Amino acid sequence: MTQPVERGPDEQTRDANVPVEPIPEAGGSRSRTLAQRDARFGQLLLAPTLVVVVTMVVLPILWTVILAFQDLRLIDLRRRGLFGAFTLDNFIAVFSSPGFWAALRTTLLFSVVGTVSSIGIGLAATLALRGAFRGRTFVRASMLLPYVAPVVAVTFVWQTMLSPQFGIVNAIGTEVFGWDDPIAFLSQRSADVTVLGIEFTVPVALLTVMTFEAWRYFPFAFLFLTARIQALPRDLEKAAQMDGATVSQRFRYVVFPQLLPTIALLAVLRFIFTFNEFDDVYLLTGGGAGTQVVSVRVYYLLTSRGDVGAASAQALVLALILVVLVGLYFRFVGRPMGDQT
Amino acid sequence: MTDTAHASGARTEPPRSAAPAQRRWSRDRVETLVFGVLRWVVIVVLLVVTLFPMYYMVVLSLRSLDEVVLRPALLWPAEFDWSTYVQVLVSEEEGGQGFLVFMRNSAVLAVLTVVFTLLAAIPGAYAISRLEFFGRRQVSALFLAVYLFPAILLAVPLFVFFSAVGLRGSLVGLVVVYVAQTVPLSIYMLRNYFETVPVSLEQAAAMDGASRLTILRRISLPLAMPAVVSNALFVFMIAWNEFLFALLFLAENRPRWTVSLGLAQLAGSIEIPTTVLMAGSVLLTLPIVLLFFLAERLLVEGLTSGAEKG
Numbered sequence: 001m002t003q004p005v006e007r008g009p010d011e012q013t014r015d016a017n018v019p020v021e022p023i024p025e026a027g028g029s030r031s032r033t034l035a036q037r038d039a040r041f042g043q044l045l046l047a048p049t050l051v052v053v054v055t056m057v058v059l060p061i062l063w064t065v066i067l068a069f070q071d072l073r074l075i076d077l078r079r080r081g082l083f084g085a086f087t088l089d090n091f092i093a094v095f096s097s098p099g100f101w102a103a104l105r106t107t108l109l110f111s112v113v114g115t116v117s118s119i120g121i122g123l124a125a126t127l128a129l130r131g132a133f134r135g136r137t138f139v140r141a142s143m144l145l146p147y148v149a150p151v152v153a154v155t156f157v158w159q160t161m162l163s164p165q166f167g168i169v170n171a172i173g174t175e176v177f178g179w180d181d182p183i184a185f186l187s188q189r190s191a192d193v194t195v196l197g198i199e200f201t202v203p204v205a206l207l208t209v210m211t212f213e214a215w216r217y218f219p220f221a222f223l224f225l226t227a228r229i230q231a232l233p234r235d236l237e238k239a240a241q242m243d244g245a246t247v248s249q250r251f252r253y254v255v256f257p258q259l260l261p262t263i264a265l266l267a268v269l270r271f272i273f274t275f276n277e278f279d280d281v282y283l284l285t286g287g288g289a290g291t292q293v294v295s296v297r298v299y300y301l302l303t304s305r306g307d308v309g310a311a312s313a314q315a316l317v318l319a320l321i322l323v324v325l326v327g328l329y330f331r332f333v334g335r336p337m338g339d340q341t
Numbered sequence: 342m343t344d345t346a347h348a349s350g351a352r353t354e355p356p357r358s359a360a361p362a363q364r365r366w367s368r369d370r371v372e373t374l375v376f377g378v379l380r381w382v383v384i385v386v387l388l389v390v391t392l393f394p395m396y397y398m399v400v401l402s403l404r405s406l407d408e409v410v411l412r413p414a415l416l417w418p419a420e421f422d423w424s425t426y427v428q429v430l431v432s433e434e435e436g437g438q439g440f441l442v443f444m445r446n447s448a449v450l451a452v453l454t455v456v457f458t459l460l461a462a463i464p465g466a467y468a469i470s471r472l473e474f475f476g477r478r479q480v481s482a483l484f485l486a487v488y489l490f491p492a493i494l495l496a497v498p499l500f501v502f503f504s505a506v507g508l509r510g511s512l513v514g515l516v517v518v519y520v521a522q523t524v525p526l527s528i529y530m531l532r533n534y535f536e537t538v539p540v541s542l543e544q545a546a547a548m549d550g551a552s553r554l555t556i557l558r559r560i561s562l563p564l565a566m567p568a569v570v571s572n573a574l575f576v577f578m579i580a581w582n583e584f585l586f587a588l589l590f591l592a593e594n595r596p597r598w599t600v601s602l603g604l605a606q607l608a609g610s611i612e613i614p615t616t617v618l619m620a621g622s623v624l625l626t627l628p629i630v631l632l633f634f635l636a637e638r639l640l641v642e643g644l645t646s647g648a649e650k651g
Binding site: 020024035038039040041042043050053055057058059060061062063067074123126127128129131137140141142144145146148149150151152153154156157158159161165166167168170171172175215221223227239246247248249272273275276278279283291296297298299301303311312315316318319322323325326 | 461468493
């Protein structure tokens with residue numbers, strides 16, 4: 001590099017008899033000023049980020065807390081200030097409405113099934129693609145498509161595929177498998193299915209949304225598990241094989257325990273994301289047919305009813321439940337992130 | 342196959358000892374066979390499941406709606422009908438859906454988000470990885486918290502705030518929100534990379550009188566370029582695909598719709614043929630998929646850096 005070295009703004013105060021800036025580890029009397037200078041510079045570098053995150057994330061969250069304790073409609077906002085009369089009405093309304101409990105139950109079920117199935121499929125994909133073969137790079141990239149493709153596009157394709165009028169799934173179902181009627185996968189709340197003489201009631205739309213969730217997010221688990229499995233040393237497995245361990249035994253006793261920390265981390269991340277999921281459910285069913293999760297409910301409270309107070313209270317309760325669940329997890333299962341935080 | 346985990350040819354040597362080895366050999370052989378077959382079943386099923394929806398999207402965009410309703414199970418267009426693409430792209434006045442404008446909006450939004458995210462994240466990530474200052478640890482925790490709270494929790498106050506200042510319905514407001522959402526992730530990804538740059542290089546430059554800013558610009562940044570590029574692509578994807586905030590902020594202002602929002606808003610309409618919207622869907626997906634296949638390796642490595650530590 002031949003360009004003259006540029007000086008940072010805090011370089012102008014440099015002491016004339018310090019020709020070479022001491023390296024960070026160097027001791028001596030000048031290291032304190034350097035440390036201070038570094039600290040100031042560090043804060044300066046981080047300032048833009050901090051400003052954006054605080055104004056667009058932290059303050060809104062705090063504001064939600066305030067809004068949740070007020071009886072506020074969207075139309076009142078212009079006339080009323082930030083601090084109106086505080087009330088607990090919103091929370092009483094949240095906890096006493098049957099819609100909330102139903103939505104919470106749906107959210108929990110959706111999160112658990114979505115998390116477990118996406119990690120399960122991701123693990124299967126990881127193991128299947130572990131050994132090299134021609135075209136593996138292409139297959140791996142294809143596995144990630146559901147995750148990288150725009151959510152609006154893939155939900156639209158799913159809606160079309162599952163359409164009772166001209167969807168391919170129902171076309172194949174009625175023509176090939178002899179279904180009596182097309183199934184309204186996304187708008188039918190439940191169906192009675194008889195398996196081996198026992199009748200079950202199946203939540204059709206909810207199951208469909210869960211299947212979508214597994215489909216869309218198994219690549220996420222696949223990505224992380226593949227990164228981990230590629231870093232595993234082969235010696236242990238080789239040794240186990242020498243000792244006569246079969247394929248399943250090598251997985252059960254050698255590979256799986258080494259994947260467990262990654263699986264635990266994935267479980268937490270996926271649970272958090274699925275619990276907060278809005279796009280998938282809203283776009284597939286609009287929250288109808290027994291698929292209303294809490295975040296979709298908050299959206300409708302805000303937009304169609306304009307009930308800011310109730311929407312805030314509900315969103316806050318959702319966040320608090322998540323914090324408690326994740327806290328319990330860390331308390332009893334341990335920290336999957338180890339020293340990485 | 343060079344791999345041994347599922348390799349059937351791994352145990353070619355006959356077992357030495359007779360009796361106990363005989364039993365193990367049989368179980369091992371059965372399992373190797375079963376899992377060897379199962380493995381290919383899994384690969385084929387997953388390939389079909391991931392690729393078919395994309396294929397179906399493209400095929401449907403090229404068929405006429407009448408034909409689709411008549412023969413829904415057909416998997417190849419009887420004749421290629423490209424008019425759907427024209428219809429979806431041209432403006433409303435010309436009888437189309439105006440996706441060309443939506444695509445421009447999405448592109449502007451995504452590019453601005455990438456630029457501002459990187460402008461904030463590169464110095465931020467460098468500061469967190471290299472400089473010791475008060476509040477460094479707390480900042481990392483704060484960023485983690487961003488993803489713990491549901492986006493819908495931010496939706497209420499941001500909706501109210503942007504309505505009040507008159508920025509709801511503008512792309513500028515949305516860029517700010519997107520940057521706030523992507524910067525923490527961006528800093529996390531870049532920080533891991535900055536930490537792999539040898540400190541000795543920076544110390545050598547410091548010896549030569551280079552300031553911190555110079556070191557960042559002339560040494561750390563060029564070395565971290567792969568991570569920066571993958572990060573830029575990743576942020577672009579997030580911004581291009583984003584739906585919830587676009588819905589909240591732009592829904593009432595059709596000329597400002599993004600492709601995602603446009604498709605979602607029009608999907609419920611009965612007047613617009615599904616095949617036309619499928620063409621819109623292809624236009625929404627294509628840039629992302631192209632970008633992804635071009636930079637797959639970069640993206641995957643950027644996203645999972647640090648994950649292999651477990």
